[in-house]
Amino acid sequence: MSKPRKQIILGAYLGGVNHHTVWSDPAAGSQIAFSSFQHLARTAERGRFDFFFLAEGLILRERLGLIFDQDIVGRPDSLPVLAALAAVTEHLGLVGTINATFNEPYELARQLASLDHLSGGRAGWNVVTSFDAFTGQNFRRGGFLHRDDRYVRAGEFLATARKLWDSWPADAVVADKNGGRFVRDDTVGAFSQHSEQFDISGHFNVPRSPQGRPGVLQAGVSPQGRDFAAGSADAIFSPYRHLPEAREFYQDIQARALRQGRPAGSVKLLPSASFVLGDTEAEAVERHREITRTQVSGRTAQILLETVWNRDLSGYDPDGPLPDVGPDPEAPLTIQGRARLAQDPHETVAGWRALAEANNYSLRELAIHVFSRTEFIGTPVQVAERIDSFVQNDGSDGFILGSHLTPTGLDEFVDRVVPLLQERGSLRTEYTGTTLRDNLGLPAPAPAPAAASAA
Known part of the structure; x- marks a missing residue:
């Protein structure tokens, strides 16, 4: 019996x-500009993509104590952008990257639930964590979170958010004979969470x-990250x-999900990807070469490798061999505000x-390859x-x-x-x-039992 054809999931980044x-x-x-977000989202919806995705940048990054001259200047908050896109799209999912370290469960759960209502059920949250004190200085608690605790907080954060979302039964709001609407009973929205990271209780005020x-x-790539995901x-x-x-990786994640009691296929795997097209393969290859040489200038290559070497590599020829010194992970960070790329x-x-x-790569050619x-x-x-x-060969979904x-x-x-995939x-x-x-292709989750929602 032949394996059924998988439907390809596509996100636009x-x-x-x-x-x-x-x-x-x-x-x-x-x-x-909103016109940029709108154009990409509408293009993705025209191509029957599954969702639109926004990454997050919470701080202007620094290199050797100075504002990083190759960083993007200006990054709007994800939630207002996604809310605006809800008004100009009909089917496209709207996914934002939001940090579980520098936010609080009640506020974020309320914002995401509101976006889900505004969009008719199209909201998504990319959960990220941070132990970066440099980024944390922008926030009330600063960089207080130890690296080993980031998944502890993320796990408790997500569990708390789900408790809040589940605190309203589907039939919690009913209409009276005069056309008014009221909450069915006083337990609707009740919650409490007392754990290592959070000590909160109250009533959630956004319906299911x-x-x-x-x-x-x-x-998540580490064993801890894979289990959490x-x-x-x-x-x-x-x-x-x-x-x-x-x-x-696909098989490992599916096996971990099954061991945690989740049904087969309940976790979708999605790598990021780019494409370069040409009327011939040779034309596409040449176009790709031109694009990558523009993306990764000599200076960019030096900086990309500095994220792992943690040294000033500006004195090394980008078109020459790799630096003749090793990395210095114990020194103060050369690049501040960027996630560490190597364990x-x-x-x-x-x-x-x-x-x-093995490939006779220069410094720049290596950077192009590995990044x-x-x-x-x-x-x-x-x-x-x-x-x-x-x-179809289970490299991803x-x-x-x-x-x-x-x-x-x-x-x-x-x-x-897209027409060819169709x-x-x-x-x-x-x-x-x-x-x-x-x-x-995921079922809607069943609401938690009423007694458990306030436990």
Whole structure:
């Protein structure tokens, strides 16, 4: 019996936080103007994408104590942007990255539930954590959270948010004979949470949302992160670009989810990806070379490697060999405000040296290779086939697609690749549901028992 064809999940990512966007392109637009967000979201919906995704930048980053001259300047808050997009889209999920370290459960649960109502059940939350005191200085409690406690807080935060969302039964609000509406009983919305991270109680004042709860996305590669994501997330960002390692990660996450009592297929895996199209493969390859050389200038390459070396590498030739010194993880951070990219910098650098030696990579060429996303390069037919093959072979359930060009870069994919995926039977031709969970093929969660919601 043949395996049923998987439907590809697609998210649209507006770039800006990292180096992938080419702002020097004459066609590049604003990362702040609503017209940019609107254009990308409407393009994604025209392509029958599942959701629109926003990353988060909470602080202007620094390098060696000075504002990082290659960072993006200006990053609007995710929730107002997503709320505005709810008014100009009908089916597209709206997912924002929001930090569980620097927010509080009641306020954030209320904001997300409100977005879910405003959008008709299309809200999603990418749960991220931080132990970064530099970013934390912007917030009331500062960088108080120890690295080992970040998943403790995130787990308690998410459990508390779900308790709040579940505190309203579906039939909590009823109408009287005069057309008024009232709450059925005084226990509706009651909650309390007394744990290591939170000590709160009260009544939640937003009714149960159209999809039950907002969808939850998460990223985790360490064993602790994988367990948290497999037990709590509806979708997980996968960092793996090549099919063998991607399939191994896919199988591991599904096995962890099953061990935690979740049904098969309840967690979707989604790597970030980019694409470059050409009328011929050679044209696409050459176009890709030009784009990546623009994305990763010599200076950008030095800075990207500094995030792992934790040294000033400005004196090294970008087109020469890798630095002849090792990383210095114990020194004060060279780059402030950016997540650490390596659990073990010495191990990472050793692997990079071996990679550079095997491929004769310069410093810049190594940076281009190791900091790229999953890339689909070729004619539209080739790109459609490669995306479909990756998903059908359980490398992932789909991709979150970004482009080097904001906000119009996705147009070419929607016009030239989406019809081919639809012809293959791997992508919807019309939306069949109304919520983010419908788009992702996930059932609405059952509300918690009334007695448990206030426990």
